[in-house]
Amino acid sequence: MGPTTPGGSYTIDTLVTGCQIWVRVPISDTDSEDRKADILSIRTINPDNDYMQVDVDEPTKDFYLHFVNFNKRLDTWLNAKHVLLDREVTWPKPQKDTQSTPSTPKATSTPKNANNASLLRKAATKAGKLANGQKKRKLDAPMGTPGAAPATPITPAPPSTQAKDAGGMSSDEDADGEADTEPDVGTPLAKPNQQPSSTFSKEEEIEKLRTSGSMTQNPHEVARVKNLNKVSIGAHEVEAWYFSPYPLEYAHIPTLFICEFCLGYYASPKQLERHRHKCTLVHPPGNEIYRHENISFFEIDGRKQKSWCRHLCLLSKLFLDHKTLYYDVDPFLYYIMTQKDETGFHLVGYFSKEKESAEAYNVACILTLPQFQRMGYGKLLIEFSYELTKREGKLGSPEKPLSDLGLLGYRAYWGETILGLLMSMGDEDISIDEIAQKTAINHADVMYTLQSLSLIKNFKGQHILALNDSIIENYERAAKKQRRRIDPSKLVWKPPVFTREQLRFGW
Structure with missing residues (x-):
């Protein structure tokens, strides 16, 4: 984290993603609790949304917060009215500007302004895509096809021109149309005539989540923010x-x-x-x-x-x-x-x-x-x-x-299952394989359970299973509790058998 400033020296509008703030979290209708939280995302409430409950007296800004030392599943959106402006705030660590070296061409030196860096990346990306498109069209054209134009090198336009040509939503905007205020860390700038190895787009990422079904393309950027309350x-x-x-x-x-x-x-x-x-x-x-x-x-x-x-x-x-x-x-x-x-x-x-x-x-x-x-x-x-x-x-x-x-x-x-089996066996000998066959639990999980319960002992150079009094007491206490059990006689089922054609997916 970066520097810390005392309360009263900042406003809601100056808070950015990455800040660590204090908020008053409502626990019930009458109780609340002060918690320290990290700001993961910021959104502006649209009062024209018919499905949003907008109070005219509340600020029109919400913060998505992760409470420090709390489980991730408690992350939530809170309105700006819950922020305690009289408590201290810790700002995100400032990014170091990369100074250009004499051997670095002027066109590839790191701009001081983050917006210029973003525009340059977009220009390089578009130039690379255009170049790839020309190569693909040339390769796709049959040999000797009349009118097949030779591929010509693409000269990227200045950043300002490229930004105007791009149009629509930029690659640094998320699905809500809000600009990503987080600076890019450790992303080298591409040369104007070279396509970057990868460019992250939140819009494209969320589209992948909805079409390909994978939640793992970049969970740090997208899946960390809960979209439903x-x-x-x-x-x-x-x-x-x-x-x-x-x-x-x-x-x-x-x-x-x-x-x-x-x-x-x-x-x-x-x-x-x-x-x-x-x-x-x-x-x-x-x-x-x-x-x-x-x-x-x-x-x-x-x-x-x-x-x-x-x-x-x-x-x-x-x-x-x-x-x-x-x-x-x-x-x-x-x-x-x-x-x-x-x-x-x-x-x-x-x-x-x-x-x-x-x-x-x-x-x-x-x-x-x-x-x-x-x-x-x-x-x-x-x-x-x-x-x-x-x-x-x-x-x-x-x-x-x-x-x-x-x-x-x-x-x-x-x-519970393995202890129940051992208790029912009495003094009879039983092996790990027999436990697995009787319970359908594989050998690795059986060994893990026996070791976690400290049931495996070394006796005269051999490994034995030994139940101590405390384990037996805990099992008997749990066995007295009534709970639902599966009755195998009520199961009407045969293992399904699939042909090779039925197991062919995605065709």
């Missing part, structure tokens, strides 16, 4: 945790309204109400393979129900930081857990798995919606995934890396 699904209103590539017109609205059956998204409750009069779905569009009490599981082929599965992935990306695919759903099967009542089957959580996994993963992505967390549904999802693995006669493991909450859930399930 809340989502309303069914009778629940939930705060979003992370960025999700919903269409741009839905970004920055106070609440996104989602149909709990078809997962379509709408900007206002009136639009959702009109949709519900037409929507005929009352359960996920797949085969029901399990029903016990009020819990049901549906199996959905991503190739057959692309639209529904893409909507599901958009929704889940709001709560998963590591999810990387939402558009390419063909290679996956989705297993949806629902809760049944008189109005239909309501989405509780889901997991997906590859139709053909080279790494023998039995779960690619798993999520319990936040409104149903801490109710035992996470373990139920994990247990169901291993029940399917047992039916397949295989060993399974979730795809890595796991999210923080996913890792906690799997650790708890592995420990």
Whole structure:
């Protein structure tokens, strides 16, 4: 961080991205808390947006903040009225100007003005694209084709001319049309007759997120800023945790309204109400393979129900930081857990798995919606995934890396399952391989669990499994708690078999 100045020496308009400020965060209707936060992004509220709740008495500027020493999922947009101007502010570290050397041509010396540097980069980029286009046209023209003009060298115009020719949105503007105020660090200026190796464009990056489905092109620049505050699904209103590539017109609205059956998204409750009069779905569009009490599981082929599965992935990306695919759903099967009542089957959580996994993963992505967390549904999802693995006669493991909450859930399930098996075996000998075969947990996860519980001991030159009194007491205490379990007799399912033609995706 850069220098720190005392309170009262700055205004809202002087704050920039990268500053560390103090804000008063509302905890409830009556309570609030002062927190230190980093400014990750700044936006100006458009009062003409029909879906934005604009108070005429509030400043028209919002800050996207990461609270220091808090989890990333608590990052949020706050209005400028919450900034404590009487507290100190830490400014971003100033950038060092690169001085030109005598051997450096004058045209490539670093301008002192950042805007000139940006214009020069754009000029070089456009010149390179034009040159590549000429070469491509020359190569594409058949040999001896009359009228095929020879490629001529392209001389870049001065920066001012190039800036006028570019038109539209510049490469340094984000999807909201706001200029990126962050200086480019460590990006060398390209020579006028040379195309830069890479030029980052937030507009192009967000377009990639919406079309290619990958969240990993440049997560530091785009995916770090949450674009939705809340989502309303069914009778629940939930705060979003992370960025999700919903269409741009839905970004920055106070609440996104989602149909709990078809997962379509709408900007206002009136639009959702009109949709519900037409929507005929009352359960996920797949085969029901399990029903016990009020819990049901549906199996959905991503190739057959692309639209529904893409909507599901958009929704889940709001709560998963590591999810990387939402558009390419063909290679996956989705297993949806629902809760049944008189109005239909309501989405509780889901997991997906590859139709053909080279790494023998039995779960690619798993999520319990936040409104149903801490109710035992996470373990139920994990247990169901291993029940399917047992039916397949295989060993399974979730795809890595796991999210923080996913890792906690799997650790708890592995420990409870393996301890339950060891307790039921009594004094009988059992090997690591036998534990894996009986639980369908692969050997690496079994070893990890045994080591984390300190169950592996060295006795007379051999490794043995030893349960101490504290572990037994903790297990018996947990076993007394009543929780939902999967009843294998209620599962009506055979492992699907796909032909080579059915496994050919993207054609």
